[in-house]
């Protein structure tokens with residue numbers, strides 16, 4: 001008998017991935033990773049939590065099978081990644097962030113929305129900043145941003161600026177403000193502004209205070225589309241914000257260009273969405289729930305490039321960086337004709 005022309009492996013793999021994802025979230029919710037810094041038996045965890053020992057054993061075996069736990073001699077312990085990101089006692093704990101992101105981008109309603117269409121009110125308003133809980137997101141990303149994103153940004157910035165440069169920076173729609181906070185920690189003479197909507201700005205304000213950086217970072221509250229954002233900045237960080245300009249992208253890029261000094265830089269993190277809206281799949285699928293609900297704000301890469309060019313920006317070539325995670329790195333733009341360092 002001939003093999004079929006194509007294998008169904010892809011679908012079975014997707015099913016398996018779905019099951020593994022369910023196990024991950026069950027593990028986070030049951031907080032089992034909190035008990036597994038060191039070798040521990042299912043019996044011990046069951047006695048501490050009241051969970052059913054038999055079923056807990058089955059569950060832990062499955063977590064070990066999918067590579068979240070290690071098992072030896074009937075004892076379980078976290079893998080290094082699980083210990084770093086899934087144990088609540090870790091300073092890099094991401095369980096809350098993953099759970100929030102799962103809810104925010106969840107597709108439980110996909111069938112209904114495809115059948116019935118979007119919410120007319122969301123469709124009419126088309127305001128991303130009204131739809132998402134950015135306050136909660138900002139609190140949760142304070143940790144996430146330090147798991148690679150900010151390091152990649154700082155490594156790239158170190159190529160452009162002298163360590164002792166007295167730079168003035170703006171973190172526009174900064175969320176947690178962690179990009180700006182870590183930047184001024186790395187550049188001891190740098191100072192600047194974190195700009196956020198009023199309902200979110202308390203989060204970076206608290207984080208700045210926790211780091212005792214109030215004398216170097218001020219919080220500006222407002223709507224970056226309609227309110228002044230300040231000027232004379234040497235560096236503007238625009239990470240994950242351009243989609244919220246909706247149809248007014250050119251206005252926002254022009255506003256950013258005007259707020260920069262002539263030799264200033266823009267650090268841009270965007271989704272690099274293709275014109276046909278099918279790539280990258282992480283962004284297309286991640287935004288699907290809000291688009292089905294009625295939003296239509298995701299900007300394509302070419303739209304963004306057009307708006308940046310018409311505002312006078314040019315993309316800079318940054319040399320490959322040791323230790324930077326390329327997929328997490330944004331791009332630098334300048335208004336200058338020549339490239340060089342900020343000083």
Ligand SMILES: C[S@@+](CC[C@H](N)C(=O)[O-])C[C@H]1O[C@@H](n2cnc3c(N)ncnc32)[C@H](O)[C@@H]1O
Pocket residue numbers: 129134138141145172173174175176195196197200222223224225238239240241244
């Ligand atoms: C996807 S988050 C990115 C946050 C942060 N830059 C980061 O990379 O983690 C977008 C941020 O832009 C802010 N934002 C969206 N629209 C805004 C507006 N019109 N004015 C001010 N902030 C806005 C949101 O409150 C949110 O914190």
